[in-house]
Amino acid sequence: MFSICFPLTFLLFLCACLAWVKEMERSGVQNKKPWHSNGLRFECQRCGNCCRGEPGYIWVNVKEADAISRHMQESPSKFAEKYLRKVGHRISLLERPNGDCILYSNGCSIYEVRPKQCRTFPFWRSNLKSKGTWEALKGFCQGVDRGRLHTQDKIDRILKDNLP
Numbered sequence: 001m002f003s004i005c006f007p008l009t010f011l012l013f014l015c016a017c018l019a020w021v022k023e024m025e026r027s028g029v030q031n032k033k034p035w036h037s038n039g040l041r042f043e044c045q046r047c048g049n050c051c052r053g054e055p056g057y058i059w060v061n062v063k064e065a066d067a068i069s070r071h072m073q074e075s076p077s078k079f080a081e082k083y084l085r086k087v088g089h090r091i092s093l094l095e096r097p098n099g100d101c102i103l104y105s106n107g108c109s110i111y112e113v114r115p116k117q118c119r120t121f122p123f124w125r126s127n128l129k130s131k132g133t134w135e136a137l138k139g140f141c142q143g144v145d146r147g148r149l150h151t152q153d154k155i156d157r158i159l160k161d162n163l164p
């Protein structure tokens with residue numbers, strides 16, 4: 001009797017220990033606060049650096065393209081012809097040869113209806129990887145660490161719904 005019960009009890013004890021360790025690890029991960037848990041300050045200074053220079057993509061979806069064309073009082077087809085390009089399955093606004101967004105002209109000419117990619121800058125995953133990536137952004141974006149405080153909750157909501 002003793003020879004069967006002892007290994008069984010030991011096995012159950014081992015399983016309980018493993019479950020406890022797993023639970024501790026899980027709650028440890030959950031309790032670990034992100035580096036931006038106190039929120040981050042950001043207020044656009046309208047320097048235009050994120051709209052100019054370096055070539056890239058300014059992704060727009062159909063709904064956004066529609067809103068921009070209406071704002072510019074262009075027909076959707078004319079707007080697409082003049083300002084959009086297809087990149088694989090996605091659509092991007094065109095850029096000028098120097099990399100500036102085609103809709104940048106001494107400031108964003110469609111600010112009220114700018115696409116999500118522009119609206120959510122600088123709260124992009126790539127910029128929020130660490131305090132270091134956020135700090136490094138200061139050399140590019142004059143709004144970083146200035147003005148309004150954005151809570152972690154708000155930033156996380158933006159990140160959830162974010163592209164880059």
Ligand code: SF4
Pocket residue numbers: 043044045046047048049050051121122140141142143144
């Ligand atoms: S780089 Fe920053 S401050 Fe400059 S226009 Fe873009 S968001 Fe605004």
